[in-house]
Amino acid sequence: MAMLGNVLHLSPMVLATTTTTKPSLLNQSKCTKATPSSLKNCKTIDELKMFHRSLTKQGLDNDVSTITKLVARSCELGTRESLSFAKEVFENSESYGTCFMYNSLIRGYASSGLCNEAILLFLRMMNSGISPDKYTFPFGLSACAKSRAKGNGIQIHGLIVKMGYAKDLFVQNSLVHFYAECGELDSARKVFDEMSERNVVSWTSMICGYARRDFAKDAVDLFFRMVRDEEVTPNSVTMVCVISACAKLEDLETGEKVYAFIRNSGIEVNDLMVSALVDMYMKCNAIDVAKRLFDEYGASNLDLCNSMASNYVRQGLTREALGVFNLMMDSGVRPDRISMLSAISSCSQLRNILWGKSCHGYVLRNGFESWDNICNALIDMYMKCHRQDTAFRIFDRMSNKTVVTWNSIVAGYVENGEVDAAWETFETMPEKNIVSWNTIISGLVQGSLFEEAIEVFCSMQSQEGVNADGVTMMSIASACGHLGTLDLAKWIYYYIEKNGIQLDVRLGTTLVDMFSRCGDPESAMSIFNSLTNRDVSAWTAAIGAMAMAGNAERAIELFDDMIEQGLKPDGVAFVGALTACSHGGLVQQGKEIFYSMLKLHGVSPEDVHYGCMVDLLGRAGLLEEAVQLIEDMPMEPNDVIWNSLLAACRVQGNVEMAAYAAEKIQVLAPERTGSYVLLSNVYASAGRWNDMAKVRLSMKEKGLRKPPGTSSIQIRGKTHEFTSGDESHPEMPNIEAMLDEVSQRASHLGHVPDLSNVLMDVDEKEKIFMLSRHSEKLAMAYGLISSNKGTTIRIVKNLRVCSDCHSFAKFASKVYNREIILRDNNRFHYIRQGKCSCGDFCLTDDDLEVLKGCLDLGFGFNYDEIPALCKTLPALELCYSMSQKNLDDKHTPPLQLPIGRSLVPSCDNPDDVKARLKCWAQARRRRFQKGIGRSEFN
């Protein structure tokens, strides 16, 4: 990613020799006599500074060899301060201008991860007329390899050939390493194959190249070729690479073989190898073996601790990770920045802001904040702990500038002779990279701040040098799915294609989910069909898409296909299948799937699965069975389960059971407002106004309020959000006119407003008005007037859509010939031609017979108020056509019967409703037989 300008065309200004800066003041009294050999004892930057001071005092500061070692030592410490000091010493001694000095600093910068600076130095050296030696190229290439500066590395390769170093073994080795690191394994292999002579390093570089990319198998193969066929003796570095390849492959067998090889060949097991072995055992899930090794080699090995801790974090064993961390501190090992990454990540997973902050403090005290990955980990931690402001502060302080921008800024400073400023430019906060942006965006998505996430994504677009990757798009697609905006979904898909972002299974799965949540199951399925290597989550997303679209049969087919393909369904997949059954009213299949979970697939049903079953049985009117299931649950039923039962009671109109369920919820989750609202709905439907008032009063006493319902609709890229009774929209007069028109036409078709949806103690007229101003109605009316004729209207609602608005949508779809897709917090409603895909409030053929009779007797009805009878789709259309005919027939106008609240308000038992309706149906048949009545129903 770091691409500096063309080596040969770099502005000479950048390369201008800089003047000296003054060394910082030091505590002179503490100076001891410095000799080149005492350098080894310098462990801190202060000691190094003291050493330098002492050198200067003794007049030894022009000993090139010592100065170079000092520079190298200082670089090794790897803090900003130490590198700055190294640079200072370097600038002071530049009069010596040796190749050796340059080599040392280039290497220092490269090994500290400051590759851009290293490359700049390399370029500066090339342009200053100092001839490089065979060491300069490897150092320069190492910097290019680390920062993946492919272009610069290729240019250096050109220079190598031009200057006649192409046959040098060391240089060739570096080229192999560079190409492998940049993912150009073919080029690396070409250099490797053409070498006339190879040493361990050549082999190791190539093996490591394979191991680091996704060719771990090739790495292992090459290793065995090296030791068996070529009889080259590996060293510890080779072994570390091979072990890590086994770790990647999660191949314990080969790993153990390699370990045996090490013991037989007498290679000394060093700390790094132990770390690699521990890592390998951890990744192969042999935690106990890893732990044994860890205990054996002790906690004083920093690398080993880091390896152990990071593996614990990866497996979500955060407490164990922090335990390792504490152990380190106890044994006096100072955690480095790699340790801190694990530590911060643990705090982030634990959402422990207190420990997180103390990690941040440690980071600041040690100067680790100059590393981008440390900053990114901190941003993640603060985001997950809901300290968005702090996260953003760190994020904003990170540099926006790319290397190219840096180059020109530095050039400008150098031109004006502002050398300090030029170097300071490199000492700003680390560059914001794609991970930083991804961390912020995903943090916002996880905090349900979806619009904000998309906003940040948009501002990222204007950042030069930062390009969205698969991870970015997963977060953005997830945000889009929550917002339900199809236009955005389409744009996201287009964006991914246009920018050539690799569509792997994970991203593909997110897109399937996104399209299905945006009400476009066709696109969801076409993406699913295009995916190769589908895993269980991909299938689950497709099952969910079909379930949400109301196509339960297809969902179950997919579920069966998945099993047939040999994939093992997991808990989430079962939730998808059971939800499909529940929404499609497939009681028998749902039961079969539920009971097959443990028996056939070895997946223990969790509370969510019981919730699905309660939902399934409840919707089908099998309340007793649902209660029985709850009682048989092996775990304590939670509030979600009771809420499923309560919702079923609402549909079935079972007051007593509703009250029982609500009571349970109020104990388990007193803050759950929805249960009060549902219960008061049940009472209202049953006409038990006193009980309803009591529920509302107790809500008030507890200070609970029904969250405001909001509905949004996108018109020409702009989102319009409505709340209930909201009159702020500029087009309100037109919206109101439209609302009146729809409700008038609906009432002509026999629709009676379902006032039980109004939980207010007001008179009937007021109720009718309040009902007519529900947010989803406002959004629909606005959609009808402001979008083109015949286009689909898409609404997203935060709460569950009320039954009256559901009816309203069906009438509107029929009358205005519009497809309406309504998404609420429960499911999707695809409404076309007066019918809805959701499966609720729809009738079976059997029920239809009953309803025909009902109509025939002159009862108008409210589609949504026929509980227990409502299952299938085609029925609704028939009902519609019947009521249409009813309307046309002057002799049987729609009757205004006491059905506003419920068809049979006093009746708690759905079977009674059914029985009564059946009587009517029989009456109708008798009339037909006598030749009275209308024959078009046959």
Added chain:
DNA sequence: CTAGGGTTAG
């Protein structure tokens, strides 16, 4: 010259 462990997603 070559080296394990590292941040973001679900």
